[in-house]
Amino acid sequence: VLICAIMLPLATVGCNKTLPAAPDPIDDNFRTFYQIFVGSFSDSNGDGIGDLRGVINRMDYLNDGNVNSGKSLGVQGIWLSPIFSSPTYHKYDAKDYYKIDWRFGEEKDLVELAELCEERNIKLILDLAINHTSNQHEWFLQFKEARMNGDTSNKYYDYYSCVTDAEKKSGIQYQKIAGVDAWFECNFDGAMPELNFDNPEVREEMLKVAKYYLDLGIDGFRFDAIKYIYYGDTKKSAEFWEWYMDELEKDYPDIYCVGECWSGETEILEYLGAMNCFNFAMSQAEGVAAKAARGNTNISQFTNYIERYQDRVLEKNPDGMVMPFLSNHDMDRIAGAFVTENNMRMAANLYILCSGSPVIYYGEEIGMRGSRGSESTDANRRLAMLWGDDDLIRDPVGSTYPSDKQVSRTVADQIEDENSLYNYYCKLISVRHKYPAIARGDYNAVECGEKNVGGFLIEYEGEKIGLFHNTSTEEISIDLSQCTGLDGYVFSNLCDYVGVGTAKLNGTTLTIGGQTSVLVQ
Numbered sequence: 001v002l003i004c005a006i007m008l009p010l011a012t013v014g015c016n017k018t019l020p021a022a023p024d025p026i027d028d029n030f031r032t033f034y035q036i037f038v039g040s041f042s043d044s045n046g047d048g049i050g051d052l053r054g055v056i057n058r059m060d061y062l063n064d065g066n067v068n069s070g071k072s073l074g075v076q077g078i079w080l081s082p083i084f085s086s087p088t089y090h091k092y093d094a095k096d097y098y099k100i101d102w103r104f105g106e107e108k109d110l111v112e113l114a115e116l117c118e119e120r121n122i123k124l125i126l127d128l129a130i131n132h133t134s135n136q137h138e139w140f141l142q143f144k145e146a147r148m149n150g151d152t153s154n155k156y157y158d159y160y161s162c163v164t165d166a167e168k169k170s171g172i173q174y175q176k177i178a179g180v181d182a183w184f185e186c187n188f189d190g191a192m193p194e195l196n197f198d199n200p201e202v203r204e205e206m207l208k209v210a211k212y213y214l215d216l217g218i219d220g221f222r223f224d225a226i227k228y229i230y231y232g233d234t235k236k237s238a239e240f241w242e243w244y245m246d247e248l249e250k251d252y253p254d255i256y257c258v259g260e261c262w263s264g265e266t267e268i269l270e271y272l273g274a275m276n277c278f279n280f281a282m283s284q285a286e287g288v289a290a291k292a293a294r295g296n297t298n299i300s301q302f303t304n305y306i307e308r309y310q311d312r313v314l315e316k317n318p319d320g321m322v323m324p325f326l327s328n329h330d331m332d333r334i335a336g337a338f339v340t341e342n343n344m345r346m347a348a349n350l351y352i353l354c355s356g357s358p359v360i361y362y363g364e365e366i367g368m369r370g371s372r373g374s375e376s377t378d379a380n381r382r383l384a385m386l387w388g389d390d391d392l393i394r395d396p397v398g399s400t401y402p403s404d405k406q407v408s409r410t411v412a413d414q415i416e417d418e419n420s421l422y423n424y425y426c427k428l429i430s431v432r433h434k435y436p437a438i439a440r441g442d443y444n445a446v447e448c449g450e451k452n453v454g455g456f457l458i459e460y461e462g463e464k465i466g467l468f469h470n471t472s473t474e475e476i477s478i479d480l481s482q483c484t485g486l487d488g489y490v491f492s493n494l495c496d497y498v499g500v501g502t503a504k505l506n507g508t509t510l511t512i513g514g515q516t517s518v519l520v521q
Contacts, residue, residue, distance in 0.1 A: 114217035220256035322356030388412030
């Protein structure tokens, strides 16, 4: 049921304003997620490195237990970057999957965080890279020794993908084991050898890893680099993931998983039989959301894409969903793609008011910046969260991003300013939560005869709701009776709007302020 409300201009509504309190009713996986790069988020012990206790300490910032309280972001899911023992700052190369990296804390901290998330109806997922390990992992050390000695009786002899010089394939990266004709696969780095999933023992071992953390109370995983299980063979990789998820779901039917297939849409769709996958076409400076938010492309390019992509997802998997995002730990931060903060607000509208489960990268809500730069280091994309209090969190090793290019206002600054980007995100997320149809409905693109105004007719459980965006900087009025895609549906109530401007509905005339989105019933 849609509940309409009289809306005040954004300048008078902020996250520090108390909204009517109500429990979070969500009981499915259509959630607003928040990605945390653990080592850069919040430091609890003064060593300058983020840790699990730091995440626990910031839970009231993320979700205070009532998504409608108006006192937190109100996210309903948390994705933690890898936390396993590792020799690197990023932890995507596990040295021991069964140990929490000592810099991040202990297993009891993870259990406490999982319990806190459960109390607050938050899904907690771990980033799990199973395609490769660190070359310091005991498995690899045993494998290398077995290969050098020709010891085929060693169980680790076939633990990693390994070929002779004559067997090497084009497009695959290898590194030679000294003294023998053996080349192990290492598509990311020589220090990250690829496991051999033709070996049943490797498959079972990686099932054990996932089950270990599910038994601790974790809700699921973000699987890194899913196409690299059998790199270059999409069919075989997809079949592996279908097997893997089927095995996990036997014991954990409610598991929540999402895969990273950084590739074109056609390849991404091949994995949807196993799990949801991130929507990369939405992301980055030239993604469909950012291009539309800048107002220099026709909004129909965005709306038609969303309709088509949702249709393709549901065709592959009726239980699938769109997973939109603007940037993550492997990309330049999205704030750098815009000249004005208002463009950033519009981009946030386009993907957070969208089907499925949007994912916010930590710091996006305060406009943090960071890019690889001329020194080409990903550390610049994973800079320390700007809390503005006594948190001693530091930028990761190797970062070179100039401080004078960073956003000047911290979390502490922005919480106190009801017109800040942070408070805008709070408002935007609360609007998303208010209407179940936004996340769960069927999207049909609507064209209104204006380059910068368009939207969707969303249908969910017999209800219809109109979502319209104005990506220009000017107020625009449209006659809804003349829009294509509405099939004669008549709107009578303006339910909510969020943006730089305001909105009003007078008969069939909808007036939308610049860089503003509107919900009508």
